[in-house]
Amino acid sequence: MPERQPRRTPLTITVDLLAVAIVAAGLGILAYRLWHAVDSPALAIGALAMLSAGYVMADLLTGFVHWFCDTFFDETTPLIGPALIAPFREHHRDPLLMTQHGFLELTGSSFRGLAPLLMLIVWMGQPLPVHVNAFVFALATGAVCTNLLHRWAHEPAPPAFARVLQSTGLVLTPVRHARHHAPPYAAGYCVTSGWLNPICERLQIWSRAEAVFTALGLPVSRADRE
Ligand SMILES: [Zn+2]
């Protein structure tokens, strides 16, 4: 069994803090621009629809990353192994371990992944069209929160705020996530809201994608079957 991922170093922590600051600033700018651009009921309805679409897309996008890391390569793969794949595999060996991780260890990879996109958007200078702005804001917010929402679904006693959110059905719930950790270990990869899991399963999205990626030569080594 591969060793647990290396302990976090001062450099890792510094990079994570920088990524959190960049993402927080980027989301703040997007929220500010959105707030000032929505000046009619029609735009408000459109922005709300795109916020919802962005949040759903976050479920799909993070579900894809999760499925990929649970299915292909392993913890020793150069570049992506220790930093990206290892936390997913570790989570399957010990699902409760993530509940003991600090905020940066839990969410650092999400912030690092989103920081370049948000930096690019802010650097472009010109505000995005309202609907695109709303979509990107919700997508990025959902994506950076996904590991936290996943963690709450595993917490024996999540914070009161998390329980309220779970009771609304807006975020992943323990019941919705349970299927991911049960045989045949091939479903429930979406861990932001988990809304798309039944659709992905019905359409056999992951098994079909696995057939395509395997045909392209990617080595399969599934979590929970190592
Ligand atoms: Zn998994």
Ligand SMILES: [Zn+2]
């Ligand atoms: Zn889990």
